[in-house]
Amino acid sequence: MMKVEEIRELINQVDKSSISEFTYEAEGTTITIKKEANKQSVISDLVSNESAPIKQESVKVEAPVQETSAEPVTAASSTVDNTKADYDYEIVSPMVGTFYAKSSPDSEKFVSQGSSVDSDTVVCIVEAMKLFNEIEAEVKGEIVEILVEDGELVEYGQPLFRVKSK
Template sequence: MKQGDHKTGHSQRNRFMKAKEIQELIDFISNSGLAEVKIETDEFKLSIKKNSEAPAAKPSENITPQYTQAPTQVAPPAPTEASPAAQNLLEVKSPMIGTFYRSPNPDAEFFVNVGDSIQKGQPVCIIEAMKLFNEVESEVSGKIVKILVDDASPVEYDQPLFLVEPQN
């Protein structure tokens, strides 16, 4: 009977971190206030660095989004009127850290534009995190009043992405 066989089977099962575990780790680090974290094991290297002036992380491997898009002109914000409705705007926030994309691919139309009416559960953008593209659905219904993030920009967990005027 070999004593190492049982141990090898166990380590094989826990060899790689699951995407959910990685996302939880990123969320934890984001909320901890740490500026930089490096984790290195036999199986992988993970380097996470927060820097508000240069938001692009420098991972140990060259990880780039699967598509790039030329910067797009963002429409100037609509003039705001001093009305009670302006104070009742809802936010659609980022559920994770990643890169914000307004369209499913570079050649496609944007999911939503200023002035569009949206329904709860409707896809409004994509957040790319570690080569995984996550469709973000609105948690509110209403009209898009302002898009707060430029296309292909890095976003933080819980960062407001859109301002929505609720429907009556």
């Protein structure tokens, strides 16, 4: 079983990062931490698989707001997004890897802001373990925002594009 201090450290690390969901499994315990972009809270589900029957409890941990001059903006407050009305779908990374906006350095980008996409339109490539995986839009609409830069490392479930569906 993890100590409370270890769980707090995991929560702080996830809060400071750009990932929105994190799962950790060790010694029969699974911890899932999810961030919500419009709240300063972290949801953590603990499932213990010890010798006793499986028990499940949900813990809500409020992220503290730090108001110090050394750190003017906290990670949680910088992810608050009030532009939800501009889009209604996010294309997320299905894996951990490197994001590529084009198929080769000499090629044009797959899509740019304002591009129209169909559900089968390739919007980017995520390279993982030397495999180049084409990511499709999965929705018909218009790209309203590109959230990552070419060559940037991305996490599983990390939003890559915001789309206004049609």
